[in-house]
Amino acid sequence: MNKLIKDVPVEQRPYEKCLQYGPEVLNEVELLAVILKNGTAGKSSLSLAEDVLKKTETTPFCGLIGLLHMSFADLMDLKGIGMVKAIQLKCIGELAKRIAMAQARSQISYDHPTKIAEYYMEKVRHEELELLYCIMLDTKNHLLGEKLISQGTVNSTIASPREVLIEAVKYHAVNIILIHNHPSGDPNPSIQDIQMTKRIRISAELVGITLLDHIIIGDHRYFSLKEEGYMEETQE
Numbered sequence: 001m002n003k004l005i006k007d008v009p010v011e012q013r014p015y016e017k018c019l020q021y022g023p024e025v026l027n028e029v030e031l032l033a034v035i036l037k038n039g040t041a042g043k044s045s046l047s048l049a050e051d052v053l054k055k056t057e058t059t060p061f062c063g064l065i066g067l068l069h070m071s072f073a074d075l076m077d078l079k080g081i082g083m084v085k086a087i088q089l090k091c092i093g094e095l096a097k098r099i100a101m102a103q104a105r106s107q108i109s110y111d112h113p114t115k116i117a118e119y120y121m122e123k124v125r126h127e128e129l130e131l132l133y134c135i136m137l138d139t140k141n142h143l144l145g146e147k148l149i150s151q152g153t154v155n156s157t158i159a160s161p162r163e164v165l166i167e168a169v170k171y172h173a174v175n176i177i178l179i180h181n182h183p184s185g186d187p188n189p190s191i192q193d194i195q196m197t198k199r200i201r202i203s204a205e206l207v208g209i210t211l212l213d214h215i216i217i218g219d220h221r222y223f224s225l226k227e228e229g230y231m232e233e234t235q236e
Contacts, residue, residue: 014030014033055070070089097122097126110141113226116177116213120179121220131150133148134176134177138174144173164200168209169207173209176209180217184218186221187217187222189223213231
């Protein structure tokens, strides 16, 4: 891989392979090499792409997903990666994330926790801090709006009923759903999660708003307090 692109047989060069067989035949190194376009002195774009993927091993997720967890400074620590290439790599990671989100959004139904979780899985599972979103819905559970309510630490997020209800009333919501992530990857609720759900549910009812569910997103897993019966427990 340290050889220059011009020294690689034509049929093995990423651009030529993509043109002849399609992008699906390219491996991760080759895909990144196409994005990077050029290497640096004495190093091909393929070799540089290998360096980038190796660098992702220092993040919580190795491989292409690791790009979402690397900062501009992390990327620019690599010889041959300047500001322009770092921006290209960060943007391709964000683009892939948004494509996945767009696909999930086209199938989302706010009556089904699984569909909601599929969409928010792509939105928040790579985040390193806990984020709490509130989804605002009308009487038929049509989306009125979405609002990031709070941003916490790596293992907790704090939100008061007041913060949630201000946004819900602003959107004239009748029903709301809470979404938050667990960066650990384990979506099981903490005692604090359950207590917060109870406080918000009770407060929302006082102003005629129903908390339908609280969905916690992990790594390719989710936990719906409604599905697991916790919403009934909060009514005790």
